[in-house]
Amino acid sequence: MYNAQITITLRKSILDPQGKAIHHAIESLQMTSVEEVRIGKYIEMKINVDTQAEAKRITEEACKKLLANPVMEDYTFSVEKISN
């Protein structure tokens, strides 16, 4: 069994108004060193396959076909073995 941890973020070229609003709130906390805030999504999937390569392939496919929209989002992921 493998656990995939997927992070989806708005592409850098796209304005992130939520991140901006949060940044304003952070500034109001006097945390002036924070220069940018961007919002994303975190998704976990438990995948019952034998190899890490297969788990990665499935995660990649899920990201491409469903979890992220390539028009506006980027994704990264890591896959770890969690049990036999």
Add this chain to the structure above:
Amino acid sequence: MSHTKHKFGVVVFPGSNCDHDAYYILKQILDQDTCFLWHKDNSLDGSDVVILPGGFSYGDYLRCGAIARFSPIMKEVVPFARDGGVVIGICNGFQILCEAGLLPGALLRNECLTFVCKFVDFRVENNNTAFTSECNLGEVLHIPIAHGEGNYFVDDATLQQLKRNGQILFRYCDRDGSITPSSNPNGSIANIAGIMNKEGNIMGLMPHPERAADPMLGYKDGQKIFKSVIKGFINNEQINNYLVAERS
């Protein structure tokens, strides 16, 4: 030859909430043969025009329209659209068409971050289409929007293609038709409110024409969009009848 009414099919996803409005306008106000298509159906029931209505299909989980795209009915809608069938996506329907890859671009969170529900004005940018032939070029339509994710986005190259091909149908504007930043309710690129595909048979728009089509409620600009589609079919039918008569 008797005039056969063509059929509108209004898709009902779990979470659709403008399906009955669209059905009511088409059936009761515009006197069209109209049916509902359940998301689990695997037939379009002979529909000539498919409407993907507004609402919050599948609770807008993951992204607006991302799950609806995988509904059984979409396995019928996608090939129907690719074969030239007329498909109209309103609000959530527009989001679904983008997610399904039937229209370019994506609809992001409104720039203002709030749900916006109000009447807007938008300008007809191309009236030589199946969806706008009953409008004048440059005409300003007054129709409501109601969405949290209507901020249309495409990359620059695609935007240029949309412009070149006349695919941009509607742009948010002032009452007098000027395209201004203050008349853009959601941050959409180039004030875009509605587009069609290059082939001209698939349209998506954020405003709700079905909410401005019952004269009893005082607004009927929305009728122009539906009447354009109906007129297109009547013309085609007349042409077909003529061809049949000529052959015989």
